[in-house]
Amino acid sequence: MQFFKKKKVHYPDFWYAYENSFKQKQATELKDVRFVVLDTETTGFDYGEDRMLSIGALALKDNTIAVGEAFEVFLDQYFYHAKNVQIHGILRDERKNRVTELEALQKFLAFVGNSVLVAHHAGFDITMLNCALRRHGMPKLLNKVLDTSTLYKRTLIQSPLLKKKEHYSLDELADKFNITKRDRHTALGDTYITAIAFLKILEKLKKKGKFSVKKLLK
């Protein structure tokens, strides 16, 4: 690690394209902000050992999701936990147009650009992505990140009678907002649930007053 820090490193070209996209200033009106809602399916929860199996992402702008613009990749990974297969249903040898991790990252960075990232329990997905970037010698993601789990907590009323939980699962959000749980535990299916929940949360936050894009993205 020490060795890399001293040396002037050179990143892949697509990284620089990604980095350049941040020269453009973020929009100030909510309807102009491009959000990218994402979810990853992984082999497990260990940042060091576990790997991403698929990335799903949807672009969201002005309350609208373009279906054709959906991002969905399945990765070729050698690391596997049999016990997780029953959750995400992705088998190692299943043929499904797989890409390498590097290709996946390249496509992903091109897709997100300088958009605001949104994920449920975002910390996990972003760290997974950052670990993958580091494996390929790149720095961390530069995007602004929003977590629907914490945003949801902000919509709840302040009442001594309501005991807020530390964490709200995606299932709980789907139940609260009456979003169908079909395709749960596929990256893009979870992304869709997160996206609709995010839109509903935004509406709630707007109604609470004192809402601004600046505050949201702070």
Place this chain on the structure above:
Amino acid sequence: MNNTISLRVADFLKNFPPFNVLRQEDLEALAGEVSIVYRDKESAIFQENEPPHERFYVVHKGAIILKNKGSNTIIDMCDEGDIFGLRPLIANESYKMDAFAYEETILYAIPLNVFRPLTQNYEAVGNFLIESFASNTRNPYAIKTSASSETNGVLKEGHTADSAVFDLQQVTYSKKLVSCTKTTSIKTIAERMTKKKVGAMLVLENKLPIGIITDKDIRNKIATGAFPITAKASAIMSSPVITYPKQMTIAQAQMAMMKSNISHLCLTTDGTANSAAEGILSKHDLMLTLGNNPAVLMKAIKRARKIKKIKQIRKGIMQLLQGYLDQNIPLTLTSRIISELNDACIKQVIVLSLETMDTPPPVKFAWLAMGSQGRSEQLLHTDQDNALIFEDVTEIALPETTAYFVSLAKAITKGLMEIGYEYCPAEMMASNPEWCLSLSQWKASVSHWIVNPGPDEVLLSSIFFDYNLAYGEKELVNQLTEHIFEETSKYPIFFLHLASGALQNPSPSGFFRSFLVEEDGAHKDFFDLKRRALMPLVDAARVLILSHKIKSINNTAERFERLAELEQNNQELFLACSYATKALLKFRTKQGLLHNDSGRFIALDKLSKEEKIKLKRTFKTIKELQELIKVRFKVTNL
């Protein structure tokens, strides 16, 4: 491009015309180009005279209202699967009406340039468009596809501006035929009619209708002893059957029933008794189509087999409410009828939820409505507040029993949300394990509130103590009520706290008798009718009636009326309070219907001078009532 989402879109579209005729690959290609649009309640999709968008819309979830701006009449209401905003695109002209979301809505926006080739490649799609433009309905097949829904008319009626045109609409009839053969025994027939909740049964032979048996036949021919109960259908059926073609207008159907003095029409393929029976049209179906009256709605609720159908009926209830208010029918009567209907909806949701459980309930239980619903003051859709009590079980069986009832409660609260009751933001619902307890657990927590009346406990009591049995075992509720009276007489200090809680509500008017409005939040500069005017009355009524140990009167206005009887010397004040409660409730309901919300927040600048004076008059009564509470329970000592 195909992905999980586009496949899901395709999966949805394929259920609705004209997409149902598309080949899978075309449908998937189309779905890949769709945009998913989210619109919050009341927000516009397009407006009159706006140039057409590049896309037209299909409702995925929620509902859209199409409205004529000039005359402010609702032209149509689009539900799941309905298309709108297509004609202006094809004709390339501006929108002729406003479209806005009636509730939170998700739309699929389909680009015209992708859809247009399909109209040429598929004859059926082209025809669909021609027919829908010619008949000027958004979906020419709507009548056919929704024919099995008896409640369909409830919604349609209110949205058809011109009732003259309405009479010429096609009838909707029950397609699911309930029939038997000549040799079926009367007992079997009566059992099946009871089970299917119908008033008539066709007697078929090779699909041809040869006779009909109605409730009346059973009454006139069996109950009178003219025929034994073991008789066969052929003995008592009315024959031949009067038949009509299935395409008939409402006016024609009415005429036909009047002419032959019958209550059921048999509809056949070609209109004669020599073709197959297609359906039965009852007077009840017709009445449903023609209008909303409580009895018809009540019957429709009890017949509803799906939560979605109850949702539609509730729209009819809202129209009924609007009509009552327009006609200035006394609020006591209005709220009683609407509450009855709302209660019936809730009961039906519970019944349907119970059916989805794998096993029947292990022990008896009671479903309680709390808050405004418990007080029968809920005219509009508001949040749901509810709780569940179940019979005491052994300690070993408790976890399992609790788990059963919590999962039942989850199904019920979800159903209630689907028909329009939003989840309680403070989680005061039976799906929360803290509100789903056995009788002795409830007794323990109620005792805890009464013995340790901190601010939270008082707040909890004030919400819980207005409970009303919505479904289930009355005995459980009675036992709990007895327990509450016992405890409160042991700890009279509780009343003092409850009374001081009742005085906590912010004052409605300032020093110069001006309205006090909210200072921030989404409702800045609005007047909070619920918190500042209604709650003080509700809270005061509760503490007074509890201190008199009067049970089973939950309605605030009725509580004040009872108090007026009990306390002759304060009669005038209590009657004024009762009047004020009703006036405020009516005010809130009107405001709520106007804005399709709970009516809690009021824009003062929208009120007429007269309305403002009326409101202020109630404030004076509230002040006097609060003085009385202060003195009686010596709240100043606290």
